Amino acid sequence: MSEYGAVGVVGLGRMGLTLASGFGMAVGPGRVYASVRSPAGADRLRETVPGATVVPLPELAGHARLLVLCVRNADLPEVLGTLRPRLTERHLVITVNNGLPLRTLAEAVQGPVAKLVPSVGNEIGAGATLLVPGPRLTDRGTEELLGLLRAFSEPYVIEEGQGRTATDLASCGPALLAGAARAMVAAQREGGAPLPDDLAERLVTQSLHALSRLLEGGARLDDVVDRVAVPGGNTAAALDASGSALVESWRAAFRASAENERAKPAPRLGPEPGHRATTDPDR
Numbered sequence: 571m572s573e574y575g576a577v578g579v580v581g582l583g584r585m586g587l588t589l590a591s592g593f594g595m596a597v598g599p600g601r602v603y604a605s606v607r608s609p610a611g612a613d614r615l616r617e618t619v620p621g622a623t624v625v626p627l628p629e630l631a632g633h634a635r636l637l638v639l640c641v642r643n644a645d646l647p648e649v650l651g652t653l654r655p656r657l658t659e660r661h662l663v664i665t666v667n668n669g670l671p672l673r674t675l676a677e678a679v680q681g682p683v684a685k686l687v688p689s690v691g692n693e694i695g696a697g698a699t700l701l702v703p704g705p706r707l708t709d710r711g712t713e714e715l716l717g718l719l720r721a722f723s724e725p726y727v728i729e730e731g732q733g734r735t736a737t738d739l740a741s742c743g744p745a746l747l748a749g750a751a752r753a754m755v756a757a758q759r760e761g762g763a764p765l766p767d768d769l770a771e772r773l774v775t776q777s778l779h780a781l782s783r784l785l786e787g788g789a790r791l792d793d794v795v796d797r798v799a800v801p802g803g804n805t806a807a808a809l810d811a812s813g814s815a816l817v818e819s820w821r822a823a824f825r826a827s828a829e830n831e832r833a834k835p836a837p838r839l840g841p842e843p844g845h846r847a848t849t850d851p852d853r
């Protein structure tokens with residue numbers, strides 16, 4: 571029998587809404603429960619996941635054994651403090667924060683823990699999710715969770731130390747690629763015979779659609795480049811020029827992630843009452 575047939579989401583900001591929509595595809599919207607802090611959060615849930623239910627935070631653990639905490643690190647101590655009286659060893663508690671070590675979360679609750687990073691396409695059943703199974707999550711629990719994630723994404727199991735880099739690629743990726751496409755639209759205005767922006771954007775968008783379908787069909791990135799770029803031609807010249815600029819933009823993303831994490835240390839959650847530190851709390 572399914573252990574995680576209902577899902578509880580805390581916080582309906584960007585991450586929370588994406589995951590409430592995604593898990594709605596996995597378990598059905600009627601089995602998604604969410605706790606919000608402001609009335610605006612309840613409105614966002616009604617619009618995005620009709621059929622999901624808003625419940626007070628102290629009651630959330632009574633509705634679902636899979637709980638996804640989509641709040642900022644600063645709000646986690648209060649959220650966990652409120653949830654804790656109803657948390658049992660059967661509740662799987664998931665964080666979306668790369669800055670929160672799973673070991674710290676595991677010391678604060680009785681049950682299994684994991685880390686999950688969504689990406690923007692999950693709302694329409696596309697894109698990657700990144701899963702880091704944590705202490706006490708069994709292989710069976712991981713498989714069940716992966717089954718849910720497959721309903722709305724392509725899940726990848728990664729190690730905790732890979733979280734930052736994988737997030738920059740999978741989660742920032744869609745925005746960065748959209749930004750590069752937007753820059754192409756802007757750059758064509760400088761040409762001798764610029765197109766109207768709307769037409770230029772549609773042409774670039776068609777390029778993205780075509781690339782996506784070629785890759786879906788099994789092509790590798792190098793195949794697409796080789797098919798279009800002729801040595802000495804205009805595409806090859808553009809690739810030469812864009813290579814270093816794009817690499818520098820990814821470096822900026824990696825640097826900003828690292829600096830943000832340094833600036834915001836992991837929250838102190840406090841141990842779960844009765845928790846005994848073990849040398850190896852892993853699965």
Ligand SMILES: NC(=O)c1ccc[n+]([C@@H]2O[C@H](COP(=O)([O-])OP(=O)(O)OC[C@H]3O[C@@H](n4cnc5c(N)ncnc54)[C@H](OP(=O)(O)O)[C@@H]3O)[C@@H](O)[C@H]2O)c1
Pocket residue numbers: 580581582583584585586605606607608610611627640641642643645648649666667668687688737741
């Ligand atoms: N955005 C990304 O691309 C991304 C990617 C990976 C990881 N993350 C991490 O995920 C976390 C959430 O990010 P986000 O972008 O979704 O943040 P966000 O848009 O600020 O959303 C956080 C939400 O948590 C709610 N909240 C806070 N305390 C609460 C409580 N006690 N009960 C119920 N709801 C509560 C807030 O409610 P109010 O609306 O009332 O303020 C807000 O809606 C951050 O730590 C971030 O670092 C983000």
